[in-house]
Amino acid sequence: MSLLNLTFIVFLGVLFFISYFHISNFVLDKYGARSNKRYQFENSLRVIIFILPAFIVLFIFILYPVFETVRLSFYDKFGREFVGLYNYKWAVNDPEFKRSILNNLGWLLIVPTLSTFFGLVIANLADRIWWGSIAKSIIFMPMAISFVGAGVIWKFIYEYRGPGDTQIGLLNAIIVSFGYEPQAWLTIPLWNNVFLMAIMIWIQTGLALVIFSAALRSIPKEMIEASRIDGASELKIFFSIIIPYLEQTILVIWTLITIIVLRIFDIIFAMTNGEWQTGVLANLMYDWMFRGGGDSGRGSVLAIVIMIGVIPILAWNLYKHRQEQKI
């Protein structure tokens, strides 16, 4: 596709949606009468115009697929024949699946916890220092770049050369300068997962940091000043005032990062492609979407397992939403 064509269809695509809203509403405004009866009708027509495109998209891309994925998980690889629980049984007995579940659990345990922890500590440090906002900017920056870009950055850090060669990877250069043997970090089972998680922590700490920074501002300054005058140490203030005050925020950030980590795909796909026992559910699922011409049954089972991970969060969100509606 030539560049000119590309620009043209981009323009056309956006224009299509603008003109849909403009023309339909324009017609309605022009020919809709103002009498009471017509007004009712006109209003319900307007509601349809307003919500229809979004609803169609929502239906096609979220609602229908959720049910279809559940259905497909009970069907064979082409989605034609009903096979009952066969795909689920396969998953339970599949060593790759076990590996992925364990890895995913590791990610879920370590990444949200450490990101939240670092975010909280850094937000507190930066809050009291004059160059804090510059520091926050720098630590927040990885949030803007892609997981694949971050993958390249860190692959360069983990780069391995044989023991005799000059190490161009920072990590190996450091340990060689201390007299140790260089390591091929990404191929050491179990530990390589930790090295991959480090990338995610490096990225997500920024998210935790900015949200904590905003929340910190809501803590009454007088309270902290008062305890300082009473002789409380900074650590004491941190644990006895700031942490209890931010309890809700900590929970929100922790769930936020949990959701992101649950469907982690890009980093592992780019760095190891699931080799050396680093695979997670999303990677296994992508693999089964195309392996051997694709297996929609097994792929769907894997998607559902990821989905099960978010259901508690989903239920909690809905519950909170209900509470808010009541007020």
Next chain:
Amino acid sequence: MKKFTYSSILSQLLLLIFVIIWIIPTFGLFISSLRDKDLLAISGWWTSLTTTEVNEIYRMSGMASQIQEEDYFIIKGKLFENNPGKKIQSFGITSKKINEFKIGEVAIFKDESKVTIDENGNYLWKSLTEFTKKKGKRIFTTSLSPPSFTFDNYKEVLFKEGIGRAFINTLAVALPSTLIPLIICSFFAYALTWMKFFGRDTLLAIIIASLVVPLQMSLIPILTIYNDFGALFGVAAKSYPGVWMAHTGFGLASTTFLLRNFLKSLPNEMMEAAKVDGASHYDIFLKIILPLSIPAFASIFILQFLWCWNDLLVGLVFLDQVPSEIILTAKLKELLGSRGENWEILTTGAFVSMTIPLFIFFALQRYFIRGLVAGSVKG
């Protein structure tokens, strides 16, 4: 008071350590992308920041370039080109003694030919007998190399490796994928906030639930729909409009949710007053809501744009991996596989892919943070 300053220094130090750990990976990538590709492969990027000693091997020209001057046969030449800053300190003619001679000293080979070298790498090789070898002899040099940077990698990556085209493709994916949801969701959010209709609360609950539904739940059914659609109408199943709509679908819940939260905070009296004056919902939307929502739009635009720009999975599944459609992240992943050892291509490519996000980050950080804080929850 003393105790306070002590703890303040401690926290400054701690923060400094965090900052250094966080910036070094990106900084290393940036420096590497500006280095000469041969140096990049043999030395760590941190060595390029200071003047360093490098040992190299060069070969002088052979018999073809000799000239005769009086009694001598002479070969003149340069050991290296295009390296203005490099200064040779010492040299040698055997691999065992690479520092044998200083600049200005005359080295004598076994065949009694003599060579002198100046610090810029110009050599003069003299012999009483004619040179008979096609290749010249090896010279081992030890030189001081000052920091030197080049844009050559960028030229190569943008035009030869296809990163330039991938950049444009990504833009063609990300722009509509951001604008379309923004358009349709602003009307949707308006209806959810200010219009009364049957099923509104249910719809809102569905949006809240959709916020956390993982992308993976949709991949297989949508890919099937696309393939069926493509087969039915005889068009390519994977295409730009397909990706736009996929991104619109996956970004719809969060965009609507954020916009609705914003609209809810606007005063109700304003809408009521406009309605009494006979304004239709569309008038209210265009003339009141739209101008007020610009900051909210900016935040949501940035979030969704960065999400689409940085996405890999959607671009991988819903676009063909051909030069005219491949996006930057997919291209980078491809290069990681095929050119894993060519760090000049990888580092430069990665940095090119980061230009737009970094620009947005530095220029529009305020809106970016506001959007994130407003509750970026995305499946």
